[in-house]
Amino acid sequence: MTERPVLVYDGDCGFCTASVHFAERWIGVRARVTPWQSADLTALGTTPQRADREVLWVERGRVYGGAQAAARLLIAAGAPWSALGFALRLPPLRWAAHGLYRLVAANRHRLPGGTPACALPAARR
Template sequence: MSTFVYDGDCAFCTRCAEFIERRIPTDARVVPWQFADLDQLGLTEAQCEEAVQWVGSDGSRASGPDAIAALLASSGPVWRIAGVGLRIPPVRAVAWPAYRWVARNRHRMPGGTAACSLPQETRDRLYGPSGG
């Protein structure tokens, strides 16, 4: 079974996962990394803290917007089209910077809380000293 892994400590991420579970028909498990068997999935905490992760039933792996595209591709026809669209090179080129911006600002997003904010040290490591 395919698995989509997100940060369960982040309210914004959890709200997005709840949306997926309610609105996007997929057979994939949608699970917070804190409750996933990361060893079995071949993932590390660092990978899961950095971005959402996809582990396909076929062994494929993806992270960030590529993981979202894989999840969408595993769902119903309308969402599948969105997943294909997210993989088009010009769209994908914009998706990664947009994903990183959302990740840095997820505590400011609807449903986000201060708990969603990555520690400054982590933001600096991932995105550079300015966090932007």
């Protein structure tokens, strides 16, 4: 029996939470969705530091982060989303997606739904 993938996000970030709700409603997330603050990160094979830095997709013992986690979410959602997900795994789109993800992640506190807590390191929240 295959375990369902797990989507791990920052539950303290309003922008991240809104993004996950959007994906659940409009894309269809075929995974167990959990904020990292209540997840057993050790069992998932990751750390709080990584989970605080980027969204994670955990599947079959592998952890994908950032833009590649989003690509895996899209692939798992099926058509028509899977085509975009597969495209995001290939250069040069992979490189562009990574850069865009890092830009958004660094500025999530400035985006709609973002809060000042999104800008602080986890140790200072």
